[in-house]
Amino acid sequence: MKKTRNLIIEELAPKKFGFLGQVWVAFLCLVIVAALFAYYQQVTKGLVVTGMRDYALWGVYISNFVFFVAISLVGSLVTAVLRLSGAQWSTPLTRISEVIAVAAIIMGGLTIIIDMGRPDRILHIFMYGRLQSPIIWDVLVISTYLMISVLLLYFPLLPDFAILKKHFSDRPKLSNWYGKLSLKWKGNAKQKNIYNKSIRTLSVLIIPVAFGIHTVTAWLFATTYRPGWDSTNFGPYFIAGAFVAGTGAVVTIMYILQKAYKLEDYITDKHFDNMGKLLVMLCLVYLYFNVNEYLVPAYKTTKEEAGHLSDLFTGHYSTMFWSAIIFGLIVPVVVLIFRKGRKPLPLFIMGLFVVVGAWWKRYIIVTPTLLEPFVPLEGTPESWHEYWPTTIEWMITFGTLASALLIMTILFRYLPIIPIQETIEENE
Amino acid sequence: MNEKIKQNRREFLKKGAQFGLVATAGGVMLTQYFSEPTMAGNEGEMVELMTTEGDLVLVPKSQVEEHHNESAYNPREGFVDKKFVMVVDLAKCKNAKKCQSACNKGHYITGDNAWLKIYKMQESEETAPYWMPTQCQHCDKPPCVKVCPVDATFKRKDGIVLIDNERCIGCRFCMAACPYSVRIFNWDEPKQAELIIDDEPYTPDYCGKPSVKGTVDKCDFCPHETAKGELPFCVKACPNDVFAFGDMYEDAVTNGSGQTFQLSKLLKDRGAHRFMESLGTEPSVYYLPPVDRSDDFEVGLDNYTPNQSVFKDLE
Numbered sequence: 001m002k003k004t005r006n007l008i009i010e011e012l013a014p015k016k017f018g019f020l021g022q023v024w025v026a027f028l029c030l031v032i033v034a035a036l037f038a039y040y041q042q043v044t045k046g047l048v049v050t051g052m053r054d055y056a057l058w059g060v061y062i063s064n065f066v067f068f069v070a071i072s073l074v075g076s077l078v079t080a081v082l083r084l085s086g087a088q089w090s091t092p093l094t095r096i097s098e099v100i101a102v103a104a105i106i107m108g109g110l111t112i113i114i115d116m117g118r119p120d121r122i123l124h125i126f127m128y129g130r131l132q133s134p135i136i137w138d139v140l141v142i143s144t145y146l147m148i149s150v151l152l153l154y155f156p157l158l159p160d161f162a163i164l165k166k167h168f169s170d171r172p173k174l175s176n177w178y179g180k181l182s183l184k185w186k187g188n189a190k191q192k193n194i195y196n197k198s199i200r201t202l203s204v205l206i207i208p209v210a211f212g213i214h215t216v217t218a219w220l221f222a223t224t225y226r227p228g229w230d231s232t233n234f235g236p237y238f239i240a241g242a243f244v245a246g247t248g249a250v251v252t253i254m255y256i257l258q259k260a261y262k263l264e265d266y267i268t269d270k271h272f273d274n275m276g277k278l279l280v281m282l283c284l285v286y287l288y289f290n291v292n293e294y295l296v297p298a299y300k301t302t303k304e305e306a307g308h309l310s311d312l313f314t315g316h317y318s319t320m321f322w323s324a325i326i327f328g329l330i331v332p333v334v335v336l337i338f339r340k341g342r343k344p345l346p347l348f349i350m351g352l353f354v355v356v357g358a359w360w361k362r363y364i365i366v367t368p369t370l371l372e373p374f375v376p377l378e379g380t381p382e383s384w385h386e387y388w389p390t391t392i393e394w395m396i397t398f399g400t401l402a403s404a405l406l407i408m409t410i411l412f413r414y415l416p417i418i419p420i421q422e423t424i425e426e427n428e
Numbered sequence: 429m430n431e432k433i434k435q436n437r438r439e440f441l442k443k444g445a446q447f448g449l450v451a452t453a454g455g456v457m458l459t460q461y462f463s464e465p466t467m468a469g470n471e472g473e474m475v476e477l478m479t480t481e482g483d484l485v486l487v488p489k490s491q492v493e494e495h496h497n498e499s500a501y502n503p504r505e506g507f508v509d510k511k512f513v514m515v516v517d518l519a520k521c522k523n524a525k526k527c528q529s530a531c532n533k534g535h536y537i538t539g540d541n542a543w544l545k546i547y548k549m550q551e552s553e554e555t556a557p558y559w560m561p562t563q564c565q566h567c568d569k570p571p572c573v574k575v576c577p578v579d580a581t582f583k584r585k586d587g588i589v590l591i592d593n594e595r596c597i598g599c600r601f602c603m604a605a606c607p608y609s610v611r612i613f614n615w616d617e618p619k620q621a622e623l624i625i626d627d628e629p630y631t632p633d634y635c636g637k638p639s640v641k642g643t644v645d646k647c648d649f650c651p652h653e654t655a656k657g658e659l660p661f662c663v664k665a666c667p668n669d670v671f672a673f674g675d676m677y678e679d680a681v682t683n684g685s686g687q688t689f690q691l692s693k694l695l696k697d698r699g700a701h702r703f704m705e706s707l708g709t710e711p712s713v714y715y716l717p718p719v720d721r722s723d724d725f726e727v728g729l730d731n732y733t734p735n736q737s738v739f740k741d742l743e
Contacts, residue, residue: 047613054611057604058600116598117598117600118597124595130577130578134601136577224571225571379546379547379734379737
């Protein structure tokens with residue numbers, strides 16, 4: 001199935017939103033506006049509008065933050081790890097995963113600000129920042145990761161921008177924008193040399209930084225004494241879980257994009273099949289880390305751990321805990337082992353399971369621990385002994401998720417979803 | 429073989445020479461030390477001092493150098509020549525809660541959160557329950573200070589851990605890090621307008637004056653009281669002399685009735701311990717075990733309100 005250069009450009013050039021696309025964007029904007037209203041309430045009234053109190057001092061904002069950081073790791077997995085390991089098949093997925101990574105890490109950074117009691121003092125982090133605090137490590141490593149991710153999204157776009165400049169010559173304004181963004185790309189040998197070298201350098205650079213962001217995020221918890229967090233397993237455990245979440249997000253979104261933009265010739269069953277296999281492997285690795293994380297303390301059952309673990313295994317959080325493990329990990333593994341399970345539609349459904357499960361998994365990592373302090377839960381109002389997000393917290397949380405989706409939608413609207421130049425080269 | 433012996437001898441000689449030098453230098457210093465008192469002795473003025481063991485000795489006045497604290501008092505440094513400690517006698521606590529209400533009143537606490545709490549503790553089913561007042565333990569290795577990203581919570585030279593609520597960004601990492609759960613957050617507007625009547629400028633060594641929405645508060649060990657020569661609110665308010673407060677360098681702690689104890693002896697004789705010693709936080713608060721109790725545990729049950737935070741007892 002050979003396609004001409006012009007046909008490929010025609011099929012892959014960004015397209016205007018259809019009716020469904022417009023409804024989708026309007027819906028996202030609506031959710032975001034509601035979230036802005038809720039955030040205004042929170043800023044004026046204080047964090048008292050949340051369900052958090054002195055025991056449950058972190059809640060859904062922090063678990064949502066961890067979720068975003070986790071999702072963003074997929075950029076490094078698909079663009080860097082797969083690229084460097086010579087997996088040619090992943091080329092059409094690089095841009096999708098890099099867009100997901102950029103959107104997620106931007107929203108991760110914003111979500112942590114939402115959790116602050118004094119967001120007006122955000123500059124204090126730069127004025128008085130102290131290197132001994134894991135929060136400062138997180139600030140440093142997240143901004144580095146955002147920068148490399150943006151570059152890793154942008155550099156491979158240069159030849160595509162040059163192509164789009166020509167393609168949209170009938171629309172001078174748009175053409176002009178693409179021309180500016182292409183940084184005078186002509187595709188001569190010298191440019192190609194720099195281009196290839198920089199992408200390879202960035203691909204190598206992003207791997208340690210990606211490990212850094214999620215390891216440091218894990219350390220926000222692991223550097224405390226709290227049962228359930230006080231674990232040397234936390235860094236690799238978070239990274240393993242992040243790859244699962246991110247891959248789940250990629251398979252979900254690539255299915256939607258394939259259908260929405262009719263990309264069946266470019267995102268094929270083969271891609272779904274391979275991503276399905278990858279997801280099985282990642283889920284199994286994460287399951288292994290889960291066994292380590294829960295079985296070892298359960299074997300010892302120290303007094304502190306026992307309270308926390310019984311909450312998860314049989315107590316208040318057991319439905320949530322077992323649902324996240326079974327539907328977010330075990331069911332996808334079982335379904336995706338079979339070739340038929342790795343067809344686009346079942347894989348899409350399993351991807352959704354994985355992403356939703358991953359979101360709740362972070363909720364379960366963050367919130368129950370705080371309700372098992374070392375001292376008795378006494379001398380406080382009874383309502384403080386439990387935590388459930390308030391409507392305002394949910395509105396803001398959904399707003400951050402909608403914002404991430406809106407960033408992706410806009411980027412997918414104006415950027416070629418499948419790298420055009422690379423597709424042409426591979427086609428020749 | 430021969431070579432080795434030679435070498436050893438050479439080394440011995442070298443070391444000997446070095447030793448000689450040290451000895452001469454020491455001698456010079458010693459003579460200086462001894463010669464000075466004789467000069468001072470002419471003036472004949474002697475002063476009485478107390479050694480760290482508690483014995484009184486006479487020392488020539490010329491040998492005593494008066495120590496002046498050159499630097500002006502800085503709320504972030506604290507009293508550089510002090511190290512504050514507290515001793516809590518669990519044998520005396522009857523959950524009277526006067527400490528809590530005094531602390532709440534003194535620090536203008538308005539929220540649903542007291543900085544000082546009295547827990548009903550029981551190690552296991554077979555052991556006796558007891559009342560345990562807890563507040564900030566003012567750890568020498570404070571996990572809260574370690575994690576603060578902006579140096580808002582800090583450790584002073586006198587051992588006190590404080591919070592600068594003009595610096596705090598409200599991330600609450602310190603609260604997650606504290607194993608004693610003594611830090612409280614101002615979730616709501618504190619509404620202290622009617623309580624704080626004087627308009628002294630804010631200083632971090634008076635926590636709660638004022639409290640600020642979106643920042644963290646906790647026990648400040650009352651440096652605003654000790655600076656006036658008073659004991660902390662809780663120490664003064666306790667009708668049962670549960671608390672004793674003092675300076676470790678002076679090796680003395682004083683309770684609410686004004687009795688002073690030698691700290692080291694008290695800790696040794698009564699078998700003191702610190703809360704969650706195994707975590708390595710090195711608290712400045714010592715607990716004396718609840719043995720030979722002055723009253724039954726049940727006496728405190730009248731005041732036991734596990735789901736009520738701020739004990740409002742304004743007499």
